[in-house]
Amino acid sequence: MAAMDTISHILVVDDDREIRTLLAEYLDANGFRTLTATNGVDMRKVLQEARVDLIVLDLTLPGEDGLTLCRNLRAQSNVPVIMLTARGEPLDRILGLEMGADDYLAKPFEPRELFARIRSVLRRTQSLPPNMLNPEATAMHFSAWTLDLTARHLLNPDGVVVALSGAEFRMLKVFLDHPNRILNRDQLLELTQGREADPFDRSVDIQISRLRQKLGDDARTPTIIKTIRNEGYVLATLVTMEKPA
Secondary structure, eight states: OOGGGSOOEEEEEOSOHHHHHHHHHHHHHTTOEEEEESSHHHHHHHHHHSOOSEEEEESSOSSSOHHHHHHHHHTTOOOOEEEEESOOOHHHHHHHHHTTOSEEEESSOOHHHHHHHHHHHHHHHHSOOGGGOOTTOSEEEETTEEEETTTTEEEOTTSOEEOOOHHHHHHHHHHHHSTTOOBOHHHHHHHHHSSOOOTTOOHHHHHHHHHHHHHTOOSSSOSSEEEETTTEEEEOSOEEEEOOO
């Protein structure tokens, strides 16, 4: 059965009771199973007790805010996150993406818009696009690093797991599928998110910056993911595939 044919569990984390109720009723009526939490403590409790396929996370929560929760979540999980905020400033969006959010939606918004965003993120995270599928490979090795395609995580040269968000996993997988080939922002957005680039969209640059940090790749003189001025980015290393025994 296809991933989108199963009931996806959505966790809405928002301290506004009306918003929680509205979204839960709307999402449940449109085929999702919705869980709710009012703060970080409640969120962690739900994550321990139930399966969650995607988190809708409010930025301005009492106690730990959404950015802190998203950052901490990314250290141990790649569950996709859509960030909500009453502030529509570009800086807030950039901060959310830097913390590992997969998408961002400013309040006020129509529930159907959030519904569309959720479906889009789930499609991207629950099944890889055809051009990224390599059913024969279980892992990809590059520069002493390993991307485990089964567990969907990154292993450093010492074999230690480095957590990746869903967006970071897809971005790295695209580069590994196209080693030593220059990819521009339009191509990277199309391959990872299935959409065209917005002139002011910096999500590609943010994700690449995060990948470089996790790979220990110096942003000023990177050796793995290099910047080609006025052209794009290139994975400048040999990639080998590991196949099942």
